[in-house]
Amino acid sequence: MNKSILIIEDEQKIRRVMKDYLVKEGFQVYEAEDGEKGLELFNNMNIDLVVLDIMLPKQDGWTVCRKIREVSNTLIVMVTARNEEDDNLLGYKIGADDYISKPFRVKVLVAKINALLKLKDKSKAIEDPTILFEYSDLKVYLTSHKVYLKNEEIDLPLKQYDLLCYFIKNQNLALSRTQILDKVWGIDFEGEDRAVDTCVKRLRAKLGEKNLPLKAVWGYGYRFEVNQ
Incomplete structure (x- = not known):
């Protein structure tokens, strides 16, 4: 079964470009233009990784990340509009697995996503019979x-x-x-x-x-x- 990606991003053009690249990579892609809809999709779909913008209407990325982490260890890549160290540190503190700063090359984002999913699959393969x-x-x-x-x-x-x-x-x-x-x-x-x-x-x-x-x-x- 293909891995599923949820993109929570309010800029339609950016969502479209990300979705096009990810679909070509074989992912099932879901989209949300605000934090509220993003959480609704997350709670109703089986999501493997979330690409999460910080600056979102209704509920911002920090809030969405915290709420996801209350119930799930699904991978989260935060998207920041600026390369601020404090933003990146806060993202890690509240549970983000990685981040990428705008403007970014979508190929770099896809590489991060593939690396995170591969690492998680590898860790799942370790068995403990106890x-x-x-x-x-x-x-x-x-x-x-x-x-x-x-x-x-x-x-x-x-x-x-x-x-x-x-x-x-x-x-x-x-x-x-x-x-x-x-x-x-x-x-x-x-x-x-x-x-x-x-x-x-x-x-x-x-x-x-x-x-x-x-x-x-x-x-x-x-x-x-x-x-x-």
């Missing part, structure tokens, strides 16, 4: 980020996998949303604690209540209840 956790129909492997439900592999974004592992390693303990954010998202995370609830909701939808013995602790957080 079982971290087995419960009901669920099996979770340690470093290969492999999750199986009824022996069928389930694709979990990095944050969902990290959250699942954090619950597993702290079975039967009440964990506050603040604790979870600090350990899974990092102490520098600037979003709200609803990111935890959103990620839990997505995990439940993918794994099912039977395989995810997770109980809400009202006004506090969650407890992963496993019979001992």
Whole structure:
């Protein structure tokens, strides 16, 4: 199956040129002219990489990047209108994988995209047979980020996998949303604690209540209840 690219860019001419090059490279390409539509497409499509402009209407690139990182480890290439070191550092801090400054050669952007996707595919190929956790129909492997439900592999974004592992390693303990954010998202995370609830909701939808013995602790957080 061809890799899918989401271009979030408000300048139509730039979007068209990028799309033409990427389609010639064999990618499936989706387009959005503002941050709001970009997030909507991202949440409804299976996207492998996002090309994300910073200066966008409705929701800017920084906001879009943060919201994507709350739920997914999908590759993100930020597009900056100027070669400012602070912009590039901020992009990396909030989760961008690479950046490119305008004006740029589309061939350079395509080379970056191919390199990032190749590196990610290579890392996915590393297998670790050690079982971290087995419960009901669920099996979770340690470093290969492999999750199986009824022996069928389930694709979990990095944050969902990290959250699942954090619950597993702290079975039967009440964990506050603040604790979870600090350990899974990092102490520098600037979003709200609803990111935890959103990620839990997505995990439940993918794994099912039977395989995810997770109980809400009202006004506090969650407890992963496993019979001992």
